[in-house]
Amino acid sequence: MKVNILGAGPAGLYLAILLKQSDRRHQVQVVERNAPDATFGFGVVFSEGSLDELERADYESYIAITESFASWNPLDVRYRGTLTRIRGNVFSGIAREELLRLLQDRADRLGVELVFEREVRSLDPYLDADLVVGADGANSLTRRTYADRFRPELGQHPAKYAWFGADFAFPVFTYIFKETRWGLFQAHCYPYAVDRSTMVVLISEATWRNAGLDEMSEQESLELTQAVFQDDLGEGRRMLGNRSLWINFPWISCASWHSGPVVIMGDAAHTAHFSIGSGTKLALEDAIALARALARWKDDREAALTEFEMERQPVVERLQEASRVSADYFASVQRYFRFQPPQFAYQLMTRTPRITHNNLTARDPQFVREFETWFAGGDGRLVAPPPAFTPLQLREVVLANRIVLTRTGQGAGLVVTSLVGVTPEGRIDPETVLVSDLAPSPTGRGRGGGEEVMISLGHAGARGAMRPRSLGLDLPLPEAERWPLVSASARAYAPWTPVPSEADPAPLIDQFVAAARRVRELGYRLLELDFSRGYLIDSFLLEDRLDFPLQLLEAVRDVWPADLPLGVACSSDSLEAVRAFKAAGVDLVRVLNGQRTWDARTEYGRMYGAAASDRVRNECGVQTIAFGQITTVDEVNTIVAAGRADLCMLDPL
Amino acid sequence: MKVGVGLPTSTPGHDRELLLRWARRAEELGFSSLGVVDRVVYDCWEPISALTLAAEVTEQARLATMILIGPLRTTAELASQAAELQELSAGRLVLGLGIGARHDDYQAKGVDPSRRGRALSEQLAELRMDPASPPLLVGGGGPAFLRAARFADGYVHGGGPPRAFAGAAARARAAWREAERPGSPQLWGQGYFALGDAQRGADYLRDYYAFTGGFAERIAAANLTSPRAVKDFVRGYEEEGCDELVLFPTVSHPAQLERLAEAVAA
Numbered sequence: 001m002k003v004n005i006l007g008a009g010p011a012g013l014y015l016a017i018l019l020k021q022s023d024r025r026h027q028v029q030v031v032e033r034n035a036p037d038a039t040f041g042f043g044v045v046f047s048e049g050s051l052d053e054l055e056r057a058d059y060e061s062y063i064a065i066t067e068s069f070a071s072w073n074p075l076d077v078r079y080r081g082t083l084t085r086i087r088g089n090v091f092s093g094i095a096r097e098e099l100l101r102l103l104q105d106r107a108d109r110l111g112v113e114l115v116f117e118r119e120v121r122s123l124d125p126y127l128d129a130d131l132v133v134g135a136d137g138a139n140s141l142t143r144r145t146y147a148d149r150f151r152p153e154l155g156q157h158p159a160k161y162a163w164f165g166a167d168f169a170f171p172v173f174t175y176i177f178k179e180t181r182w183g184l185f186q187a188h189c190y191p192y193a194v195d196r197s198t199m200v201v202l203i204s205e206a207t208w209r210n211a212g213l214d215e216m217s218e219q220e221s222l223e224l225t226q227a228v229f230q231d232d233l234g235e236g237r238r239m240l241g242n243r244s245l246w247i248n249f250p251w252i253s254c255a256s257w258h259s260g261p262v263v264i265m266g267d268a269a270h271t272a273h274f275s276i277g278s279g280t281k282l283a284l285e286d287a288i289a290l291a292r293a294l295a296r297w298k299d300d301r302e303a304a305l306t307e308f309e310m311e312r313q314p315v316v317e318r319l320q321e322a323s324r325v326s327a328d329y330f331a332s333v334q335r336y337f338r339f340q341p342p343q344f345a346y347q348l349m350t351r352t353p354r355i356t357h358n359n360l361t362a363r364d365p366q367f368v369r370e371f372e373t374w375f376a377g378g379d380g381r382l383v384a385p386p387p388a389f390t391p392l393q394l395r396e397v398v399l400a401n402r403i404v405l406t407r408t409g410q411g412a413g414l415v416v417t418s419l420v421g422v423t424p425e426g427r428i429d430p431e432t433v434l435v436s437d438l439a440p441s442p443t444g445r446g447r448g449g450g451e452e453v454m455i456s457l458g459h460a461g462a463r464g465a466m467r468p469r470s471l472g473l474d475l476p477l478p479e480a481e482r483w484p485l486v487s488a489s490a491r492a493y494a495p496w497t498p499v500p501s502e503a504d505p506a507p508l509i510d511q512f513v514a515a516a517r518r519v520r521e522l523g524y525r526l527l528e529l530d531f532s533r534g535y536l537i538d539s540f541l542l543e544d545r546l547d548f549p550l551q552l553l554e555a556v557r558d559v560w561p562a563d564l565p566l567g568v569a570c571s572s573d574s575l576e577a578v579r580a581f582k583a584a585g586v587d588l589v590r591v592l593n594g595q596r597t598w599d600a601r602t603e604y605g606r607m608y609g610a611a612a613s614d615r616v617r618n619e620c621g622v623q624t625i626a627f628g629q630i631t632t633v634d635e636v637n638t639i640v641a642a643g644r645a646d647l648c649m650l651d652p653l
Numbered sequence: 654m655k656v657g658v659g660l661p662t663s664t665p666g667h668d669r670e671l672l673l674r675w676a677r678r679a680e681e682l683g684f685s686s687l688g689v690v691d692r693v694v695y696d697c698w699e700p701i702s703a704l705t706l707a708a709e710v711t712e713q714a715r716l717a718t719m720i721l722i723g724p725l726r727t728t729a730e731l732a733s734q735a736a737e738l739q740e741l742s743a744g745r746l747v748l749g750l751g752i753g754a755r756h757d758d759y760q761a762k763g764v765d766p767s768r769r770g771r772a773l774s775e776q777l778a779e780l781r782m783d784p785a786s787p788p789l790l791v792g793g794g795g796p797a798f799l800r801a802a803r804f805a806d807g808y809v810h811g812g813g814p815p816r817a818f819a820g821a822a823a824r825a826r827a828a829w830r831e832a833e834r835p836g837s838p839q840l841w842g843q844g845y846f847a848l849g850d851a852q853r854g855a856d857y858l859r860d861y862y863a864f865t866g867g868f869a870e871r872i873a874a875a876n877l878t879s880p881r882a883v884k885d886f887v888r889g890y891e892e893e894g895c896d897e898l899v900l901f902p903t904v905s906h907p908a909q910l911e912r913l914a915e916a917v918a919a
Binding site: 149151255256258259302303306307309310314418467469470471472473474475476494495496594595598599601602604605606608627628629631651 | 770771774775778779781782795796798799802803804805816817823824825826827828830831832833834835866867868870871873874875
């Protein structure tokens with residue numbers, strides 16, 4: 001088989017090695033624009049240890065690479081003058097130059113034809129092969145040439161970053177968060193040789209401009225950045241530059257990676273943000289999968305390339321998804337600057353759903369135990385329950401744990417009801433419970449366990465007079481059975497639902513106040529007002545009419561005892577509104593983003609509600625309940641411990 | 654988990670005799686349901702007609718569209734067709750609806766595809782409120798999860814490895830929770846098989862899915878072509894909480910059905 005590989009980065013070289021190693025008769029040529037010793041960037045980091053695949057694929061290069069590794073296990077977080085160390089995170093680093101040299105040597109010895117310093121301007125001269133591999137990086141000519149087949153999606157992350165080096169080895173992988181008068185500077189630092197480290201520095205575009213970096217020379221920007229991190233580097237130590245430019249991270253993904261004899265791999269096909277793993281590791285794994293598929297389907301190139309794509313695309317997509325979450329975390333990390341150092345570090349470690357409380361406990365049981373005692377209040381204790389089972393105080397009410405369910409007697413710290421109608425007209429459907437039908441609070445009458453019930457008062461608005469949920473959602477009752485509907489304005493909720501009339505706010509306030517009084521008389525100690533999901537109050541918020549909801553809230557707060565907590569269910573769409581609710585005396589926000597309009601779209605991924613809760617909690621400084629595919633206690637532990645929510649609604653089994 | 658089988662209505666060489674024989678035999682072999690697909694611009698049978706034919710020679714098996722492209726029919730037309738088949742089959746119809754994947758089907762029917770999501774939602778609302786409505790399923794991605802929770806009894810997945818089904822099933826359940834529907838959604842899955850004559854099966858899939866570009870190759874490569882592959886697939890779906898898995902033939906031959914029954918039973 002004749003193979004032309006464009007690009008002599010790790011992806012191209014490693015594929016060449018594997019192809020030659022599986023069959024010496026293959027004619028493999030690698031074409032590279034740069035000289036063999038030209039390198040950009042400093043070290044390459046491999047996370048998560050597991051390089052077993054490299055060992056199986058080509059033992060010789062595996063040994064050569066791993067012998068040159070700098071490896072370490074702990075990870076340091078330097079935040080607000082403190083240092084938190086978390087163990088059990090295996091990372092290895094190697095100089096990019098060294099990695100390429102080792103791969104070049106191995107390829108050369110196997111008889112790969114390496115052509116350096118040849119610019120490829122068109123693919124045409126290379127198409128006379130059985131296989132043409134575009135391993136030509138993020139700016140891939142191959143991908144651009146066949147854009148109609150590969151259908152790439154390109155984007156940019158808004159933050160700026162630059163690669164620097166340091167003239168010493170950081171002891172371990174280190175995250176540094178440094179506040180300056182221009183804004184936050186972050187550095188992700190890892191050693192890759194006895195006297196060298198890589199420092200990837202991230203700043204926001206605003207910080208970049210504030211500091212004047214947009215107008216500085218490379219040398220000036222290096223000096224400024226070094227001054228920012230001098231304390232962390234230590235006296236006399238220097239940062240190093242290497243064509244370091246402040247750029248936006250490019251997002252690249254492609255619907256397809258192959259067409260006829262042409263296939264793309266590595267950065268040419270996909271990128272994953274550096275804050276979560278290495279593009280190099282992905283590229284090497286691509287090479288392994290491609291070489292294996294080609295070996296298995298000797299006579300059927302199409303089958304081999306399809307198999308390669310099928311094997312690798314799902315893996316890459318999952319990592320890309322996690323890497324987006326990670327990139328967004330670092331871009332909005334200042335949201336967490338109120339956190340104490342243990343929680344800040346915990347949040348950092350669990351920034352993507354890939355690491356949960358259990359995973360972290362397996363990595364560093366000591367850290368988690370210390371964290372749990374801190375979370376439970378410190379006070380010198382040596383053990384504490386996991387975060388989900390730590391009590392929560394809301395005004396004078398103490399909840400036994402952080403789990404919210406919709407039924408009593410199932411172990412929750414808090415039970416929240418479905419919408420309880422303030423009036424018969426406010427019902428969603430004939431089965432909606434009315435405040436006038438409520439039974440007295442069951443708490444304190446033999447239940448025990450501190451389980452509290454929160455009554456969620458609301459008015460369905462344009463979503464009223466529907467058929468029961470057993471049939472479906474938003475299905476209007478037959479006309480004869482409907483009651484009159486009101487909403488902020490005379491607009492139907494959905495194309496198939498009836499048009500309401502305009503609501504008169506004044507009597508509604510009285511109705512909510514009367515309902516709140518009644519709830520209190522029945523002995524309930526938690527009350528929530530439902531301002532969510534396009535129901536009556538939300539229909540005002542959807543029109544940016546904050547006055548009425550606020551008046552309502554203030555009126556209810558006035559009659560609701562000052563020592564008891566008041567909650568609101570609402571979306572995270574307007575943080576300004578949430579801040580106003582908080583100022584009006586709201587203690588707890590249940591963040592519900594779905595169904596505000598009939599065609600609103602929710603991405604129902606794992607723990608999908610945690611991000612919205614996080615935003616509300618940490619941008620508005622209010623306690624929150626997260627809702628949205630939270631299915632395990634491990635997930636509750638993680639969300640609560642990371643400060644993304646104070647309580648979680650757990651889906652039933 | 655129940656296991657059903659697709660009817661050969663779009664595979665090359667489909668004909669009346671084969672379909673009748675297939676439906677009858679499938680029921681004898683214990684398959685719980687008979688599934689059909691829907692395409693306009695392809696050599697295949699209209700799904701309700703095909704199920705009507707199958708209804709005549711079966712007694713027990715459920716008759717499922719997986720899926721039928723709702724917006725291509727007027728709601729009145731679809732409702733009356735469905736009600737009729739429901740009566741003819743003594744209540745065995747399960748109507749799976751989706752927006753489909755191809756614009757040319759819409760062009761062929763003179764229906765504007767840009768409003769198809771909304772059209773399907775409106776159609777589902779109307780069907781659901783009709784007391785004569787058969788059980789409904791919704792297929793698709795993105796908005797389909799809430800659509801299923803809002804209007805239907807469950808969700809029908811479009812196919813793929815068990816892991817892909819698991820991801821969609823979790824979303825369907827999450828939407829069901831968000832909609833505060835009682836209980837849990839019915840979850841249906843599907844796959845393709847060719848037991849013997851894998852080449853013909855692959856050729857059919859490449860042709861049927863040619864409009865997806867490179868994706869057709871992947872679908873062809875995922876065809877279940879050995880009893881082992883069928884067994885692993887069935888087990889995988891069962892582990893992920895699928896309620897009913899329907900396996901569609903890619904080769905029009907009665908022997909396919911016998912081999913599938915053996916593979917599933919073994």
